[in-house]
Amino acid sequence: xxxxxxxxxxxxxxxxxxxxxxxxxxxxxxxxxxxxxxxxxxxxxxxxxxxxxxxxxxxxxxxxxxxxxxxxxxxxxxxxxxxxxxxxxxxxxxxxxxxxxxxxxxxxxxxxxxxxxxxxxxxxxxxxxxxxxxxxxxxxxxxxxxxxxxxxxxxxxxxxxxxxxxxxxxxxxxxxxxxxxxxxxxxxxxxxxxxxxxxxxxxxxxxxxxxxxxxxxxxxxxxx
Amino acid sequence: xxxxxxxxxxxxxxxxxxxxxxxxxxxxxxxxxxxxxxxxxxxxxxxxxxxxxxxxxxxxxxxxxxxxxxxxxxxxxxxxxxxxxxxxxxxxxxxxxxxxxxxxxxxxxxxxxxxxxxxxxxxxxxxxxxxxxxxxxxxxxxxxxxxxxxxxxxxxxxxxxxxxxxxxxxxxxxxxxxxxxxxxxxxxxxxxxxxxxxxxxxxxxxxxxxxxxxxxxxxxxxxx
DNA sequence: GCAAATATTTTAGTTATACTAAAATTTGTA
DNA sequence: TACAAATTTTAGTATAACTAAAATATTTGC
Numbered sequence: 075x076x077x078x079x080x081x082x083x084x085x086x087x088x089x090x091x092x093x094x095x096x097x098x099x100x101x102x103x104x105x106x107x108x109x110x111x112x113x114x115x116x117x118x119x120x121x122x123x124x125x126x127x128x129x130x131x132x133x134x135x136x137x138x139x140x141x142x143x144x145x146x147x148x149x150x151x152x153x154x155x156x157x158x159x160x161x162x163x164x165x166x167x168x169x170x171x172x173x174x175x176x177x178x179x180x181x182x183x184x185x186x187x188x189x190x191x192x193x194x195x196x197x198x199x200x201x202x203x204x205x206x207x208x209x210x211x212x213x214x215x216x217x218x219x220x221x222x223x224x225x226x227x228x229x230x231x232x233x234x235x236x237x238x239x240x241x242x243x244x245x246x247x248x249x250x251x252x253x254x255x256x257x258x259x260x261x262x263x264x265x266x267x268x269x270x271x272x273x274x275x276x277x278x279x280x281x282x283x284x285x286x287x288x289x290x291x292x293x294x295x296x297x298x
Numbered sequence: 299x300x301x302x303x304x305x306x307x308x309x310x311x312x313x314x315x316x317x318x319x320x321x322x323x324x325x326x327x328x329x330x331x332x333x334x335x336x337x338x339x340x341x342x343x344x345x346x347x348x349x350x351x352x353x354x355x356x357x358x359x360x361x362x363x364x365x366x367x368x369x370x371x372x373x374x375x376x377x378x379x380x381x382x383x384x385x386x387x388x389x390x391x392x393x394x395x396x397x398x399x400x401x402x403x404x405x406x407x408x409x410x411x412x413x414x415x416x417x418x419x420x421x422x423x424x425x426x427x428x429x430x431x432x433x434x435x436x437x438x439x440x441x442x443x444x445x446x447x448x449x450x451x452x453x454x455x456x457x458x459x460x461x462x463x464x465x466x467x468x469x470x471x472x473x474x475x476x477x478x479x480x481x482x483x484x485x486x487x488x489x490x491x492x493x494x495x496x497x498x499x500x501x502x503x504x505x506x507x508x509x510x511x512x513x514x515x516x517x518x519x520x521x522x
Numbered sequence: 523g524c525a526a527a528t529a530t531t532t533t534a535g536t537t538a539t540a541c542t543a544a545a546a547t548t549t550g551t552a
Numbered sequence: 553t554a555c556a557a558a559t560t561t562t563a564g565t566a567t568a569a570c571t572a573a574a575a576t577a578t579t580t581g582c
Contacts, residue, residue: 081540106559119541121560126539138548138559169418179412186406194393305569330530343570345531350568362530362577 076130080185083154085123086132088112090143090151103140152216153192158184159205159212160195166206167199173206208295221298226274227291229298234263239295247293254284256294300354304409307378309347310356312336314367314375327364376440377416382408383429383436384419390430391423397430397482398472432463432482432519447519450488450498451512458487463519471517478508480518 078086092104092112106124110117128135132147143151161183165176193214196202204210208223223238237260240247251257255278265283266275272288302310316328316336330348334341352359356371367375385407389400417438420426427443428434434443447463461484464471475481479502489507490499496512 079539107557115540116542117559118543118561122540125560165415169415169422171414171418175414179410179415182410182412183407186403186410188403188406190395190399191389191393191403194395198393303568331528339569340571341530342532342572346569349531 077187078130078150082123082127083150083185085109085113085127086143086147086151087154087158089133089141090148090155093142101142103142105140149216152212152218154184156212156216157186157192159209160192160199160202162205162207163199163202163211164195167202176206223295223297225292226276226286226294226296227272227288229264229274229296231264231267233298234261235296235298236261237294238297241293241295250290251294254286255282256284256286262296301411302354302374306347306351306354307374307409309333309337309351310367310371310375311378311382313357313365314372314379317366325366327366329364373440376436376442378408380436380440381410381416383433384416384423384426386429386431387423387426387435388419391426396472398467398469400430401467428462430482431467432461432521445521447521449516450500450510450518450520451496451515453488453498453520453522455488455491457522458485459520459522460485461518462521464517465519466517474514475518478510479506480508480510486520 088109089104092108093101095102106117106120109120109124113120124133124135124141127133127147128141131144132150133141133143135141158180161180162173162176165171165179166173171179196214201213202211203219204223208225210219210222212218224235225241226235226237229235237256237258239258240251256262260278261280263277263280264274265277267273268275268285272291273285274288274291275283275285277283312333313328316332317325319326330341330344333344333348337344348357348359348365351357351371352365355368356374357365357367359365382404385404386397386400389395389403390397395403420438425437426435432447434445436442448459449465450459450461453459461480461482463482464475480486484502485504487501487504488498489501491497492499492509496515497509498512498515499507499509501507
């Protein structure tokens with residue numbers, strides 16, 4: 075199993091991300107210019123690299139037509155993403171970094187080569203399904219949840235979503251949620267956002283309407 | 299604070315190690331040929347690199363006279379060693395690798411750049427003083443235990459000591475030690491030395507008595 | 523003390539990776 | 553179909569690390 079250079083791995087990651095953009099489950103052809111923007115290089119450099127990646131069987135590359143990942147290439151990309159997100163969980167859960175400090179370190183750690191390391195790290199962390207930013211973590215086979223977890227505070231008026239988790243799991247907080255009828259699994263719709271205090275008006279399970287403060291909304295994960 | 303390339307960091311590590319060899323606390327001049335052997339390159343390559351490291355203020359380099367580390371250079375070397383050994387502790391203590399499997403992974407992890415990461419990892423591991431091979435771990439200031447490691451072969455009848463490390467870290471050797479029950483941390487007493495083949499009779503953990511060959515005894519570090 | 527042996531440095535390259543400007547080509551579209 | 557935009561090719565650049573061979577310095581043996 076060939077190992078890729080640091081740069082090649084980054085290209086794979088970027089091509090994967092770009093190919094999944096917009097359309098949720100679908101895969102789209104990624105263009106040279108697009109990759110050049112994302113890697114902050116020139117299209118000429120990208121053409122160069124695409125030839126290399128195609129030669130290694132990682133992308134389907136038809137000149138002037140853009141690229142898609144091969145099965146092999148997608149696996150490679152997902153592994154890098156898996157490693158990045160697992161390390162982020164490690165940094166936040168175990169080393170107590172905050173979620174906005176971990177990206178640069180994870181960018182380095184994701185390139186460490188050892189399948190056994192990844193397997194054991196995953197186990198050590200309890201096989202997490204989401205990273206600290208709410209992004210799903212691929213499992214060893216490359217499978218993952220298809221949606222991103224988002225804090226309720228970030229939803230827009232009219233958005234509909236499921237309540238899937240909380241950041242603060244203290245009994246007090248959970249008890250409060252129970253009291254206002256906002257349990258995990260609830261289906262909600264954001265009906266208004268109050269500018270003044272950033273509180274939200276939401277309709278729960280197509281029924282009752284309640285108001286929650288921005289502090290509460292900032293502790294609730296949703297999935298749309 | 300300049301960051302060094304992967305290769306530069308490895309040179310620093312090797313120069314540090316070679317400069318401390320034989321004489322315990324003392325520092326010796328390290329020669330070009332010596333470094334070439336240790337890095338598995340040619341002397342010409344080493345001369346090249348030495349000029350680079352000297353220009354960065356990391357080594358005292360007088361042509362044809364060998365090199366020593368500057369204060370700055372020693373700090374850099376000690377940081378790499380610190381990171382390597384901390385990651386080894388992580389891999390063994392947290393991810394349950396065995397001590398003969400971790401070297402190659404730690405070789406990669408030691409080059410991740412983030413002082414905060416090292417500080418937090420150290421804390422997470424409980425500020426360990428020795429790595430799984432028994433080598434002392436420098437603290438944030440570069441200080442570490444200087445307790446002299448002595449080859450078991452050099453101990454005298456009646457000496458009691460702790461087994462704290464090995465010279466030969468090959469999986470084969472480590473596996474053999476495990477098999478005969480002579481693990482790091484064991485407390486032993488030398489009960490006899492057999493003249494004929496220079497093998498040793500030792501009592502392990504105040505219990506079982508075993509015989510080990512001079513080859514084995516010449517590969518085991520102890521601390522009294 | 524000096525010549526020979528050894529060690530080291532310099533010279534003049536090589537290889538590999540990744541990048542780029544400019545020219546050439548292809549594609550999509552008006 | 554012609555032109556603009558996108559892409560690829562060409563012909564380089566930069567950097568890092570390495571090397572053989574030649575030149576130079578140091579050490580050693582006599």
